[in-house]
Amino acid sequence: MQELIRTQVKPDIQVFPNPEALTWAAATEFVQQANQAIQARGQFTIALSGGSTPKSLYALLATQPWRKQIPWNQVHLFWGDERHVLPSDPSSNFRMTQERLLFQVPIPFQNVHRIKAENPNAQKVATEYEQDLKQFFQLGEHQFPRFDLVLLGMGSNGHTASLFPGTDAVHEQSRSVVASWVEKLDTHRITLTPPVINNARKVIFFVTGSEKAATLKAVLEGQYQPDRLPAQIIRPTQGKVMWMVDQAAASSLSTNVSSIL
Ligand code: 6PG
Secondary structure, three states: OOOOOOOOOOOEEEEEOOHHHHHHHHHHHHHHHHHHHHHHHOOEEEEEOOOOOOHHHHHHHOOOOHHHHOOHHHEEEEEOEEEOOOOOOOOOHHHHHHHHHHOOOOOOHHHEOOOOOOOOOHHHHHHHHHHHHHHHOOOOOOOOOOOOEEEEOOOOOOOEOOEOOOOHHHHOOOOOEEEEEEHHHOEEEEEEOHHHHOOOOEEEEEEOOHHHHHHHHHHHHOOOOOOOOHHHHOOOOOOEEEEEEEHHHHOOOOOOOEEOO
């Protein structure tokens, strides 16, 4: 495919001295995004990321003052991806969020839109979640959900959500949710697709740790090759993307990024 001419826009990268400062800022950003959305549209729709980086953020949001600053009954939580496991499995993104956030805040049960990954048929898990999105966002044919915020992490191999290098999911253009077979993990992953993530009003990547530094540099400053670095496929068409990273992850970046001290 003719590579799209990439307009070199300077990405919004905020560098924090350590993960604690990043988490604090991320919680503040979350509250701001939630209240802005609720003021404008009466609700806040967010797709959460999994993995380990956001654990501290979810735990912080469950504490004061952030907890009381969020109108939880107007927040709708979704997930950007899920492992193909039971919700009680230690590797479940839902379970991780439940333990750190859902058990601690007064969010109504019906506002938690879990990916029901207990179904042994991964394709059916994807179809069911896609139907949930279609119904909640009242989508017509060929329409994609528009989240207020999508939180993303980035793996050391450049994956994000469960868009893994070399998988078809990276180039999915028609479905909102797919079940992607990840050879390296020997398992299916359920994931939102690029059209959905790129349709969000705001996308925030949280990346910490020196082990991500080389990949972060390649993603932000290297050649555009989303097959190898799927995080590069995330470029919201009518929204903003922001990178909130710590100094360790940013240590290889050459662009003069805005450091928050
Ligand atoms: C998942 C995530 C995944 C994650 C990255 C980074 O289900 O694992 O959605 O995309 O964000 O793998 O994971 P860490 O935060 O654990 O480094």
